[in-house]
Amino acid sequence: MQYDVIIIGAGAAGLMCAAIAGQRGRSVLVLDHANKAGKKILMSGGGRCNFTNYYVEPDRYLCHNTHFCKSALSRYTQWDFIGLVEKHGIPYHEKQLGELFCDNKASDILEMLLSECDQAGAKVQLNTSVDAIHSLETESGGYKLNTTQGEYTCESLVVASGGLSIPTLGASGFGYQVAEQFNLKTYKTRAGLVPFTITNQLKDVCIALSGSSCEVIMECNGQSFRGNMLFTHRGLSGPAVLQISSYWQAGQPLTINLLPDIDLAQVLRETQHERPKLSLKKFIAQWLTQKMSEQLVELFLSDLVKTTDVFKAEQPQTLAELNAEQMDAIAHQFNAWQLVPSGTEGYRTAEVTLGGIDTDEVSSKTMMSKNQQGLYFIGEVLDVTGHLGGFNFQWAWASGWAAAQYV
Ligand code: FAD
Numbered sequence: 001m002q003y004d005v006i007i008i009g010a011g012a013a014g015l016m017c018a019a020i021a022g023q024r025g026r027s028v029l030v031l032d033h034a035n036k037a038g039k040k041i042l043m044s045g046g047g048r049c050n051f052t053n054y055y056v057e058p059d060r061y062l063c064h065n066t067h068f069c070k071s072a073l074s075r076y077t078q079w080d081f082i083g084l085v086e087k088h089g090i091p092y093h094e095k096q097l098g099e100l101f102c103d104n105k106a107s108d109i110l111e112m113l114l115s116e117c118d119q120a121g122a123k124v125q126l127n128t129s130v131d132a133i134h135s136l137e138t139e140s141g142g143y144k145l146n147t148t149q150g151e152y153t154c155e156s157l158v159v160a161s162g163g164l165s166i167p168t169l170g171a172s173g174f175g176y177q178v179a180e181q182f183n184l185k186t187y188k189t190r191a192g193l194v195p196f197t198i199t200n201q202l203k204d205v206c207i208a209l210s211g212s213s214c215e216v217i218m219e220c221n222g223q224s225f226r227g228n229m230l231f232t233h234r235g236l237s238g239p240a241v242l243q244i245s246s247y248w249q250a251g252q253p254l255t256i257n258l259l260p261d262i263d264l265a266q267v268l269r270e271t272q273h274e275r276p277k278l279s280l281k282k283f284i285a286q287w288l289t290q291k292m293s294e295q296l297v298e299l300f301l302s303d304l305v306k307t308t309d310v311f312k313a314e315q316p317q318t319l320a321e322l323n324a325e326q327m328d329a330i331a332h333q334f335n336a337w338q339l340v341p342s343g344t345e346g347y348r349t350a351e352v353t354l355g356g357i358d359t360d361e362v363s364s365k366t367m368m369s370k371n372q373q374g375l376y377f378i379g380e381v382l383d384v385t386g387h388l389g390g391f392n393f394q395w396a397w398a399s400g401w402a403a404a405q406y407v
Contacts, residue, residue, distance in 0.1 A: 003029045005407045006145060006154040008174070010037035010124050012393055013379025014160030015113040016400030021407050022120025029154070030122060031147060033129040034170035038110040040162070043169060044393070049106035051085065052078040052397070053390035054098030061395065062246055062385045064187060068359035069384050069395060072367070076401035078394055088112045099389045125149065133157065133178060141373050156374045156407035158367075160400065163353025163380040164189055171347070175357065175381035182372045185358040187383045191350035192246035195237035196254075196341035205295050206231050212292050217257040218244040226260060235341060242388050245344055246354060256337040258296070259287050265331035268319065272327070276320035280330070283319060300333040352392055356383045367403035376403045 005021050007014045010032035018030045030037075041049055053060075056078045058070045082100070085092060090112060091103035102108045117124055132146040136153070143157040161175040179186050198206050209231035216229045218240045227240035244254060271283060280301075285293035305311045310329045316322050322330070347353070357377050362369055369375045378399040386392040 001029070001150070001152050003027045003152065003154045005029070005156045005158060006031060006143070006152055007158040007160050008032075008130055008178075009160035009162060009379070009381075010034070010126065011160060011162050011379065012038065012041055012113075012396035013162075013400040014158070015110075015117055015124070016397050017158055017160060017378055017404045017407070018122035018124070019113060019116035019120050020401050020404030022117060022122035024404065026407060028117075028120070028122035029152065030117070030124045031128045031130060031145075031152075032124070032126050032170070033172070035127055037114060037124055037126065039169040040166070041110045041113075041393075042106050043166075044106055045101050045390075047106055048101040048104075049109045050095070050099050050101050050390040050393070051092070051109050052081050052100050052394045054078060054094065054100065056391060056394050060387045060389070060391045062192075062354060063359055063383050065359045065383075068362075068364050069398075071364040072398040072402040073394070076398040078390075080401075081394065081397050084116075085109070085112065088115070097389060130174070133181065135182075135372070135375075143374065156376060158376040158378060158403055158407060159381055160378050161381055163356060164347045165191060165194075165350040165353050167347065171353075175377065178375075179357045179361075179377075182369065182375060184361040184369060184372070187355035187358055189353050189355040191344050191346050191352075192354040192385050193242040193351035193388050194245045194344040194346065194349060195232065196235045196241060196245060196248075197343045197345060198235035199342040200340075202299075202339065205299050206235055207233055208295050209292055212289060213238055214258060214288055214292060215260060216240055217260045219255040219257075220244050220252060221247045221249070223247040229256070234345070239388055242351065246352070246385060246387070248341070248344075250343065251340065253338045253340045256339060258334045258337060262287065262335075263331075264334050265328050268322070268327045268331055269324075272319040272322065276318060278319050279317055280319065280322075284334070296334070300330060300337075304329050304333070351388070352385050353380060354383075354385050356381055359383050365402065366406040367399055368406060376407060378403045 004026040005028045007030045010030045018028045022028045090108045128149045134144045136142040142155045145152045159175045210233045213230040217226045225240045225243035228238040230238035281297045301315045367376045379396045
């Protein structure tokens with residue numbers, strides 16, 4: 001069968017591209033090896049799909065070429081996608097920080113995309129794996145695909161097969177193999193927006209505090225995020241943790257401010273003067289839960305005893321017992337806790353894949369390979385990764401839309 005456009009991957013980017021290309025009058029076939037389209041859309045945003053963000057800016061994306069995403073994001077904006085959502089009468093709300101979620105369920109977004117594809121005559125074919133891609137050596141170019149459902153040819157081939165995160169949702173390294181076949185450079189991939197694991201001596205604290213959370217500022221490699229941090233049985237999770245994980249490299253320390261609105265050294269001095277008999281644990285429990293205060297005070301004091309001369313073996317019970325140096329040391333632990341995660345949960349639970357196809361290989365206007373006529377890459381398979389908050393879907397919509405103008 002011959003089509004103008006074949007898109008591999010019926011996810012966020014692929015379906016958007018299919019609908020828009022179909023509206024342009026192109027004959028479009030979307031192939032996916034999964035038994036259902038848009039599985040990640042259905043799982044996203046806790047089942048409510050955080051489909052975009054009011055504040056989409058290029059600096060919310062990680063990419064080796066920081067300029068690459070600007071063009072597509074400015075031509076298909078969050079307002080365009082919100083317009084589409086409203087046209088379909090899908091109720092939505094802003095949760096926080098501009099993050100837009102469906103009021104009801106994520107399937108509203110998937111059904112909207114499938115209905116747009118349907119109306120535009122774009123065909124979505126599931127349970128189809130692509131075994132081989134051949135570039136046609138004819139004057140007009142094009143591609144021939146051998147698939148488990150037969151042979152197809154097309155003028156334009158769009159790779160929208162996503163990244164490696166969550167293999168159980170259909171993720172595969174297919175896009176990177178296509179890049180290799182056509183000699184396109186890729187950056188090494190790693191899991192992003194992913195919880196940290198802790199297997200060292202901090203593990204017991206994580207287990208004891210599992211389910212507890214607090215608002216923190218997390219810093220690593222010059223980036224910082226403010227938000228919730230959640231202790232889990234296996235380590236750390238929560239929005240601030242997922243955000244910083246995309247900037248973290250194995251072995252690096254994180255700096256965590258557990259009391260981001262408090263200059264603890266100063267407040268400690270003031271309180272020592274006013275309430276000298278107050279215990280350190282009760283003092284900290286003004287801002288953190290009793291359980292967190294107890295666990296963290298014990299952890300920090302035992303660390304300070306082991307690693308510095310500031311504390312002797314016995315630990316202070318009241319604020320009156322603390323000297324200036326000790327107050328500074330405790331304050332530093334709470335305001336700038338240095339923690340080295342053991343690793344991350346990896347692709348099993350990661351929301352995104354960092355790295356991927358080098359954007360220098362692709363036109364930022366058309367998403368077409370600069371060296372391979374008619375071969376396009378869109379969505380997460382490219383080396384473009386958004387922050388948490390609806391930015392990854394906005395990239396999928398924008399890059400899918402951009403390619404759809406030219407396929
Ligand atoms: P995908 O949506 O992953 O689609 C790729 C498609 O290609 C899939 O259907 C897959 O089956 C298919 N495919 C893969 N390999 C092959 C192959 N070999 N042959 C044929 N087909 C293949 N982002 C947000 O902005 N907001 C959120 O709320 C949000 N929540 C998320 C929650 C979870 C649990 C996860 C995992 C991710 C979440 N993301 C969220 C990220 C977002 O889902 C992705 O960035 C986005 O889906 C990428 O779109 P894509 O079209 O490039 O890839």
